[in-house]
Amino acid sequence: MEKLKFLLTVTFLLILSQTILAQKKSVDLIVSGGTIVTMDAGKRVIENGAVAIQKGKIVAVGTAPDILRRFVGRQIIEASSKMVIPGLVNTHTHIPMTLFRGISDDLDLQEWLTKYIFPAEAKNVTEDFVRVGTRLGLAEMIRGGTTTYCDMYYFEDAIADETAKAGMRGVLGETIIDFPVPDNKTHEQALAYTEKFVNKWKNHPLIVPAFAPHAAYTVNEAHLGNIKKSADKLNAAVVIHVAETQNEVNDIFKQKKLRPIEYLDKINFLNNRTIAAHVVFANENEIDILKSRGVGVAHNPQSNMKLASGVAPVPQMLFKDLPVGLGTDGAASNNDLNLWEEMDTAAKLHKVFARDPKVLTAEQAFEMATIRGARALHLENLIGSIETGKHGDIAIVDFDTPHQTPFYNVYSHLVYATKASDVRTVVIDGKVVMRDRRLLTLNENVIKKDANSYQKKIIESLLR
Numbered sequence: 001m002e003k004l005k006f007l008l009t010v011t012f013l014l015i016l017s018q019t020i021l022a023q024k025k026s027v028d029l030i031v032s033g034g035t036i037v038t039m040d041a042g043k044r045v046i047e048n049g050a051v052a053i054q055k056g057k058i059v060a061v062g063t064a065p066d067i068l069r070r071f072v073g074r075q076i077i078e079a080s081s082k083m084v085i086p087g088l089v090n091t092h093t094h095i096p097m098t099l100f101r102g103i104s105d106d107l108d109l110q111e112w113l114t115k116y117i118f119p120a121e122a123k124n125v126t127e128d129f130v131r132v133g134t135r136l137g138l139a140e141m142i143r144g145g146t147t148t149y150c151d152m153y154y155f156e157d158a159i160a161d162e163t164a165k166a167g168m169r170g171v172l173g174e175t176i177i178d179f180p181v182p183d184n185k186t187h188e189q190a191l192a193y194t195e196k197f198v199n200k201w202k203n204h205p206l207i208v209p210a211f212a213p214h215a216a217y218t219v220n221e222a223h224l225g226n227i228k229k230s231a232d233k234l235n236a237a238v239v240i241h242v243a244e245t246q247n248e249v250n251d252i253f254k255q256k257k258l259r260p261i262e263y264l265d266k267i268n269f270l271n272n273r274t275i276a277a278h279v280v281f282a283n284e285n286e287i288d289i290l291k292s293r294g295v296g297v298a299h300n301p302q303s304n305m306k307l308a309s310g311v312a313p314v315p316q317m318l319f320k321d322l323p324v325g326l327g328t329d330g331a332a333s334n335n336d337l338n339l340w341e342e343m344d345t346a347a348k349l350h351k352v353f354a355r356d357p358k359v360l361t362a363e364q365a366f367e368m369a370t371i372r373g374a375r376a377l378h379l380e381n382l383i384g385s386i387e388t389g390k391h392g393d394i395a396i397v398d399f400d401t402p403h404q405t406p407f408y409n410v411y412s413h414l415v416y417a418t419k420a421s422d423v424r425t426v427v428i429d430g431k432v433v434m435r436d437r438r439l440l441t442l443n444e445n446v447i448k449k450d451a452n453s454y455q456k457k458i459i460e461s462l463l464r
């Protein structure tokens with residue numbers, strides 16, 4: 001009798017526990033513990049929080065006890081004593097240029113481009129070069145917690161392939177420019193390549209294919225018109241350098257009697273699929289034009305400082321709530337792809353330039369690296385914050401180092417004290433791509449070896 005009682009009790013408990021478990025929804029991944037910096041509309045910061053991710057999407061965000069009561073994760077990432085932040089958004093790169101890192105420094109844009117970069121590109125850029133440089137850039141960006149980047153270069157189809165294989169998200173634009181380049185020799189070829197490229201990748205879960213006319217001073221009006229027409233037809237994004245230097249402003253004004261942004265607007269080039277890189281020279285009227293057309297802006301403080309291009313009117317843009325993100329630009333003009341430095345630099349550059357420490361706050365800088373950057377890429381409904389319904393793009397940041405001790409304010413710490421090397425784990429589209437600083441989708445040793453073999457080739461090519 002006692003035995004029967006015992007068996008009945010065990011059976012009852014088993015059924016009960018299974019019923020409780022059955023009430024819990026099973027999800028692919030739970031990031032549990034830690035402080036969640038959501039960057040949602042209310043800028044919620046959740047202590048001892050958790051995020052549940054299913055099929056690449058965030059399905060719940062809340063306190064850890066709440067999420068763990070409702071969900072059971074097939075995979076759990078423990079994030080106690082860490083910050084859980086939205087993956088960073090790098091709004092402007094030329095990713096394969098990592099292979100030109102340090103090739104020539106301390107020059108202005110014109111001399112740097114025409115004497116070094118354009119010749120080095122003509123002699124070295126092949127599809128293999130692009131693949132090696134892309135893998136190197138992806139490894140660097142993932143290690144620093146970047147989960148989305150916006151690129152413009154040649155052989156962008158190969159860049160998309162490498163990006164997708166690494167599990168990284170990208171807005172990737174094929175560069176179109178009015179001189180023969182390594183992949184396309186004429187405007188017509190470049191346009192045909194880009195149309196094919198956009199059609200091939202447009203439904204990919206990680207890749208947003210785009211057109212990338214280099215700039216208004218390197219692509220003529222008729223060609224810009226063709227690009228606009230193709231992009232409209234395919235509903236594709238358009239990435240372009242805009243008003244980067246005083247020289248550009250002078251050249252366009254000489255030809256068109258308009259400033260670059262006025263000119264681009266006059267030819268109906270600007271809309272809510274445009275991503276304008278730099279925008280160093282924009283007056284109040286031009287900022288209003290960008291705002292009214294819904295143009296996204298990529299601010300590249302370190303590149304603009306290194307090439308001595310100037311200081312973009314970012315506080316004025318933020319005052320008018322423009323979608324401004326942060327970008328590193330190519331590694332040759334930076335010389336790294338580290339968004340933590342861009343946040344820190346953006347905040348400090350504008351303070352010193354305006355001689356007003358309140359002109360760009362740490363919170364605004366962090367916003368530009370996350371949700372406002374997502375707006376700049378026109379992807380704010382998909383990425384840039386930790387919110388239900390968005391893609392599971394998350395970085396987990398260590399907060400237990402001497403340079404982060406003690407701790408008072410989330411944004412101050414993230415912008416002024418945290419380093420890229422403090423990022424421990426990175427999740428993109430619900431998949432772990434770096435765990436405890438080990439890359440899971442890229443082989444770092446092979447990448448470094450391949451990149452170093454290009455360094456020798458590039459030096460020799462410049463001596464010829």
Ligand SMILES: [Zn+2]
Binds near residue numbers: 092093094241277329
């Ligand atoms: Zn650029």
